[in-house]
Amino acid sequence: xxxxxxxxxxxxxxxxxxxxxxxxxxxxxxxxxxxxxxxxxxxxxxxxxxxxxxxxxxxxxxxxxxxxxxxxxxxxxxxxxxxxxxxxxxxxxxxxxxxxxxxxxxxxxxxxxxxxxxxxxxxxxxxxxxxxxxxxxxxxxxxxxxxxxxxxxxxxxxxxxxxxxxxxxxxxxxxxxxxxxxxxxxxxxxxxxxxxxxxxxxxxxxxxxxxxxxxxxxxxxxxxxxxxxxxxxxxxxxxxxxxxxxxxxxxxxxxxxxxxxxxxxxxxxxxxxxxxxxxxxxxxxxxxxxxxxxxxxxxxxxxxxxxxxxxxxxxxxxxxxxxxxxxxxxxxxxxxxxxxxxxxxxxxxxxxxxxxxxxxxxxxxxxxxxxxxxxxxxxxxxxxxxxxxxxxxxxxxxxxxxxxxxxxxxxxxxxxxxxxxxxxxxxxxxxxxxxxxxxxxxxxxxxxxxxxxxxxxxxxxxxxxxxxxxxxxxxxxxxxxxxxxxxxxxxx
Numbered sequence: 001x002x003x004x005x006x007x008x009x010x011x012x013x014x015x016x017x018x019x020x021x022x023x024x025x026x027x028x029x030x031x032x033x034x035x036x037x038x039x040x041x042x043x044x045x046x047x048x049x050x051x052x053x054x055x056x057x058x059x060x061x062x063x064x065x066x067x068x069x070x071x072x073x074x075x076x077x078x079x080x081x082x083x084x085x086x087x088x089x090x091x092x093x094x095x096x097x098x099x100x101x102x103x104x105x106x107x108x109x110x111x112x113x114x115x116x117x118x119x120x121x122x123x124x125x126x127x128x129x130x131x132x133x134x135x136x137x138x139x140x141x142x143x144x145x146x147x148x149x150x151x152x153x154x155x156x157x158x159x160x161x162x163x164x165x166x167x168x169x170x171x172x173x174x175x176x177x178x179x180x181x182x183x184x185x186x187x188x189x190x191x192x193x194x195x196x197x198x199x200x201x202x203x204x205x206x207x208x209x210x211x212x213x214x215x216x217x218x219x220x221x222x223x224x225x226x227x228x229x230x231x232x233x234x235x236x237x238x239x240x241x242x243x244x245x246x247x248x249x250x251x252x253x254x255x256x257x258x259x260x261x262x263x264x265x266x267x268x269x270x271x272x273x274x275x276x277x278x279x280x281x282x283x284x285x286x287x288x289x290x291x292x293x294x295x296x297x298x299x300x301x302x303x304x305x306x307x308x309x310x311x312x313x314x315x316x317x318x319x320x321x322x323x324x325x326x327x328x329x330x331x332x333x334x335x336x337x338x339x340x341x342x343x344x345x346x347x348x349x350x351x352x353x354x355x356x357x358x359x360x361x362x363x364x365x366x367x368x369x370x371x372x373x374x375x376x377x378x379x380x381x382x383x384x385x386x387x388x389x390x391x392x393x394x395x396x397x398x399x400x401x402x403x404x405x406x407x408x409x410x411x412x413x414x415x416x417x418x419x420x421x422x423x424x425x426x427x428x429x430x431x432x433x434x435x436x437x438x439x440x441x442x443x444x445x446x447x448x449x450x451x452x453x454x455x456x457x458x459x460x461x462x463x464x465x466x467x468x469x470x471x472x473x474x475x476x477x478x479x480x481x482x483x484x485x486x487x488x489x490x491x492x
């Protein structure tokens with residue numbers, strides 16, 4: 001067991017170092033600041049050996065994307081190939097998220113290999129960054145990249161690269177993102193080969209031992225859950241349509257079954273969520289208590305059986321839009337699961353609220369003003385966690401944006417960041433730069449219980465309590481975010 005732990009820790013280190021290197025070299029703020037990526041290693045039989053994810057969204061997506069890539073390229077994978085996919089409907093979550101896999105061969109056989117999943121800055125769609133409140137189909141949110149090879153037997157496919165870059169508003173940034181992913185994967189491959197030369201087949205034994213350990217830790221915790229079926233419902237609105245998430249949760253022979261039968265039908269808005277997304281946000285309330293004690297691997301993923309009716313909000317039919325699934329719907333999924341646990345008298349001290357839905361924006365210069373239109377993704381605050389400090393767990397590992405960085409890079413000055421008398425977190429910024437168009441992502445509620453965004457200009461003050469697109473923000477205008485505690489607490 002000790003030898004297995006030592007060997008497995010070396011595998012963990014390779015995955016972790018991939019992420020650290022990627023974060024250091026990336027030009028994208030989504031990577032360097034928000035940490036919107038995941039790194040992992042897979043065994044030759046496509047089982048997840050280890051995953052380091054900074055956002056819950058990637059939990060199952062990286063696994064299912066790899067499975068789809070290898071199925072698509074069956075009997076057509078060689079040493080030096082690099083495989084890409086970025087499609088919500090083939091193991092993905094939402095547009096703009098790309099999975100890059102680098103199969104590794106040793107003595108003619110597929111062995112342990114690295115994979116990176118990354119939220120790209122722009123992969124086409126109607127608006128820069130792909131977040132479009134008016135979208136009703138995926139093509140309005142992103143270009144669909146079905147499985148392709150960026151490298152064949154070590155040779156860059158320049159026609160593929162040119163095709164990819166031609167379909168982004170930020171081709172130079174896009175190319176650097178691809179190069180960063182590739183270089184980190186290549187470095188990981190070299191380290192993996194060193195491990196294989198040192199330990200040989202013992203690595204697979206260590207992976208199996210630690211996968212079973214993670215699984216057994218979950219089994220031990222899940223055996224303490226109530227034996228009856230635990231149920232709950234949560235509702236929210238999207239474009240004035242009521243969206244209901246219904247869940248039934250129970251354990252069955254060392255598995256957790258999470259069934260969303262009774263959930264609303266899919267909507268013509270971007271709050272639909274692919275089943276891959278749903279799995280992640282349904283599992284996290286149960287995983288969170290052990291997240292710092294176990295590693296994420298195949299043993300963990302195998303514990304969950306998540307089901308949702310096809311054609312529903314949580315399993316939409318192609319080509320329904322899904323762009324807001326992680327920012328909005330995922331939080332309500334986790335709320336529904338947590339409420340079910342608490343209604344079933346699971347220990348509240350263990351299964352506490354981890355959601356924290358709140359407003360954010362994407363800024364971009366008016367179209368045609370420059371050769372590259374790079375969006376700015378901005379969430380300058382967050383709903384307070386139930387414990388009363390910091391953001392909720394679903395906020396991910398992103399850091400709260402610094403006032404100095406914001407002013408230096410984007411010419412926005414934070415003039416207020418405080419909690420007011422109504423227990424709302426208020427963040428107010430003034431635009432000291434250029435003209436911008438603003439797309440807002442705001443969870444809807446008639447009482448503004450999930451926050452709002454207000455734009456102050458010379459002419460007027462406008463407050464928004466639902467998502468909108470292409471609002472103007474001129475130099476000298478101020479924009480204020482209101483985050484409520486409701487976002488991070490369970491509702492009745």
